[in-house]
Amino acid sequence: MKRNPIDISLMSRFFLVLFALGAMVACTGPSNDNLDLADARFIVSPTLEIPFRETVAEVLTEEVEKRTSLKMGKSQNWEGATLIVLALQDDPEVYGVPLPVAEKRLKNEGYRILHGKHQGGDVLWVIGADPRGLLYGIGKLLRLAHMEEGRLRVPKDLDISSSPEYALRGHQFGYRNTANSWDAWSVEQFDQHFREQVLFGANSFENIPFQDPESSVHFKIDPREMEVRMSEICAKYDVDYWVWTPAPEDLSEDGAHEEGLRQQEAFYARCPKLNGVFVPGGDPGENHPSRLIPYLKDLSEVLKKYHPDAGIWVSLQGFDEEKTDYFFDYLKTTEPDWLKGLVNGPSSPPLEIERQRLPKKYQYRFYPDITHTVRCHYPVERWDQAFALTLGREPCNPQPEQYAKYFRRDVGYTDGFITYSDGSHDDVNKVIWSQLGWDSAQDLRQIVLEYCRFFFGREVAQEATEAIFALEDNWDGPILENGGIAETLALWQKLEEQYPALSDNWRWQQLVMRAYYDAYIKERLAYEKGLETKANAVLARAREIGAEQAMEEALEHLEKAQTELVAQDLKQKVFEYAEALFRSIGAQTSVPKYKARSAERGAVLDFIDHPLNNRWWLEDEFEKIKKLASEEEKLARLEFIRTYEFPGEGSFYDNVSSADAQHVISETDDAIDYLWENEGLSRKRLSTQLFQFSPVLVYDGLDAGSDYLIRVSGYGEALLRANGQRLKPTKYEKGFEQFKEFPLPKDLIKEGKLKITFDQPDEAHLNWRKQSRVTDVWLLKQ
Known part of the structure; x- marks a missing residue:
């Protein structure tokens, strides 16, 4: 259940932080409670195939060096120093030393992290069930470790074994103009971001190919080249590469079927790795399954020519009862082998119905929208209209509690998920879903704590965790009744001042920007509601002063929203962070200034001063009233307006x-x-x-x-x-x-x-x- 922000005073937040800091001290503790890895060397099992052997070494050493400046040395020698050993559970030994005995085998993609001894020296084993599992083990190690300049420590006597609950855990990353930031990313940025997603448990990434190279002014490289580069990145990290590729919108048109196959085949041929092709049945497209199914069957044959192990997936988005029955009757009577699985997305039939009707031979994937706030799959609950009008559909939206609730409600029907996302603003939500996909019983605070520890540092992690949950509380219910919004800003301002080194971190930038934005909207809402109250008070005197004068005086009050501004210091901070986000990750928070795709695509700057009272409506109504024939009609209409609510x-x-x-x-x-x-x-x-x-x-x-x-x-x-x-x-x-x-x-x-x-x-x-x-x-x- 969501906490009521009104009940959380600044003092209670203070004690929460004190408690969290105490827990952190207990965890990291004095040096004799921790294994010091500052001088550790690492050993990589020689059974790992090249180039993946180099990949795991790079991930471990580069991520440690970024946070500690320590340059870890690689070794094949067990003598002397503290060692980190990266191995696979089927390795009989690593350079002559047998693996620790395990009570049971790890499941696919699982890992074990174990502190042991060898000839009196400390050994930290990271053992993967398979190559992927080794990366997930490294991810957990990095999230647990205490890393700061010149120091790398983990708790002694670690013995963690973990395997994922859901086989499919992924996110969509469409390199297209529709996304509010990714079209401005370089190959190197995608490589780093995919790595980070893997370290938090993701195993699949879905692109949206066939983008017009001229469709975005932000493209760093031709999208046709990025399609291939993304495939190569997925191969590098041994994760699955998917694509979202709609069928031609009207397969009944002459040549549409064949043209769709030709376009797809050209892509398959140039793509080095491809595991899944998702074709939405609708959104876009209105094809009847009697036309869609033959297209998909032919598409599967084209796909197998280039990627024999890849599968075709389809959703029934937008299908009515007749189309749904047709599709499931076809599966029941034909049981085609060319279909790998069914996808449930927004506007699909209910999850439980599809799960019940889907033959067991097919896999079932969820396609949830974790990126939007309104007109979407999971709208923000009890969201004040002032936020809906200003923050819009794609603001920075960390909502761990809401998305955990929906995950636990919906994902159990499926074999896993690849979420729908259209930008960097939902970064916290992606990690929540990846980690719940690994273990749905995990504590949310621990997930967010590891997120903050990994991306912001151990010192700030506890307070940043509270601050992220506070941002979600900002959106709970009427703004003017939410006393926590000002406290949330105060917390982020404190962190902003204490940790200036994080000012270039894009994740940090968008979170701090949201705190300022929320506080600014609350100030404006209170002010503009007050102006409308004053305007209505004038209208109450309309019979005394006349309709024309009443309207004129009422407008004088309403127009102060443009002439006598409030909280401009908060607004200025929003614009400063928006500029910083554009420079760091190409985040497009404005259509005219940063060339966002459209007003709905994260353009929060363009709506920051949207009227939060009925000023525009009243201006238009007053013009209509002026044209009425008699004073009595004008007065009657003004009285109706005044008493509307x-x-x-x-x-x-x-x-x-x-x-x-x-x-x-x-x-x-x-x-x-x-x-x-x-x-x-x-x-x-x-x-x-x-x-x-x-x-x-x-x-x-x-x-x-x-x-x-x-x-x-x-x-x-x-x-x-x-x-x-x-x-x-x-x-x-x-x-x-x-x-x-x-x-x-x-x-x-x-x-x-x-x-x-x-x-x-x-x-x-x-x-x-x-x-x-x-x-x-x-x-x-x-």
Whole structure:
């Protein structure tokens, strides 16, 4: 369960840090509790094939040197110095010395780390079940080790054996313009990043080939060359290389089938390593399986020519019931050998249904979206609209608790996962999934602690761990009720000041930037909400001063958001970190400044001053009011605007997807989706931009002797039920910011209780953007 940030005072955070520091001291302890490896040499088993033998040596020595400046020497001599020995469990011996006895064999990719002795000297064994397992063992060693300038230590008497729970643990890294940073990366950056992902347990990487070389101004090399370089990197680290390659969008077109095969074959031929080809059934594409299946079968034959052990995988994304039945009937009756497995992605049939219907001979892979915050697979829960409007769909989003919850809920149906990602902003989430894929029972704090220890250093790791969890707490519920946001910033500012050497670390940069961004939005939200309150107070005097003057004075208050600015020091820090991120990893946080692909792709700078009140809507409404024929009409409309969210004593209003809705107990699949129009610059009322498809609202303590009217705003249909009974409307408008009204029979609320629900209209044939939704609900006492 998520911690309530309101309950965590600065003092309680202080004691948490003290406790964590005490645990760190106990772990690292005095020197006699630790094995000193500062002068250690390492031995690599000669049974490891070249060049992988060189790879494991490079990984160990380079990662240690980066953090300690120690240059570890390689040896084949067991005499004298402390040794780190890298071996495989099937090695009978390493240069004449037998391996330690093991009670049981390691499973595939597993490892053992063991402190032992040889002729009185210390030996730290890192033993892999196979070559991959050896790398995972090195990864755990590096995450456990105490590394600082000139020092390398691990706890004495280590004896750790571990093997992965899930066979498939990977992430998508599409070298394309859509990603908010990767199109600016070099081969060397991808090599280092893939290495780091492996050290945290990943074994698969998925690219998205066939990108136009002219599609991004950031490309360091031609994407057709990067496709091959990524394959080579995967071969270097002995991990799997996948590609996401949609079929032609309409296979019924003449020549589409053949052209798709030709394009794929050219790629297969130039790719040195390829293990999996994932073809989404939809998103993109609307092909019926009767056309898609023959294409996939032919594609498998092309693939086998160049990569005999590679497999074809397909998803049923966007499939309706008829298409789904067709596909599974085909598998049941034909049991084709050309198909390796099924992928479940966003808009696929439910995991449990696919798992049940999939014949056992096929593998089942999950394709979860861990990169987006709204309009996505796993939207942020109880996210304040102010964050949705400004941070948008691809901000830095470390959410260990949310993603651990979804992992443990969903992944068990599958044989593993390759996550959907579109940039560097979800780096913490990738590590959470890789490590839970290794062991789903792991403690989240330990995972994040090892992340911080490895990337930021032992000294800062405990506090940085708390600070990352604090960033997730920032997003829990209404911003103005979240007292932890300022404390989170204070914690990151303290770390920022204490550890200036981390200012060039891109992971650090994006986390600190988020802390400043969140705090700035809270300051602006409080300020702009106050301005709208003052504007409404002016509108309350409209009959005294006249409609025209009331609108003019109200606008004077609202426009202070642009002329009398707040918290500009926080905003400036956001821009400084955005510049640093662009220089370090090419992160594109703005469309005009850094040439982001589009407004939705991480362009958080472009929305940092997006109105957080209804200023734009009011400006437009006032222009409409000025054109009304009479003063009375103008005054009536101004009064309606003023009381829109404040309907009076005994009445109630709910913005149904707002984090502070009082009577809404439901959440949709997109719990805080908002209307995306005009590239995110919608001028509609803020409540109109939020919706649920079928909200549920609950009221108690109503006056059973009074008449009530239920008013609904939204789009399309609203099939409303009150305490289970369908109500008939007296007004039924279907457009945005129009209204439906339903008189509420007194006999339905005899006990003062009311539950409002909405039946779903039959709109499966419509894109979700065209389907009916509810934005606002009023219960008006007459």
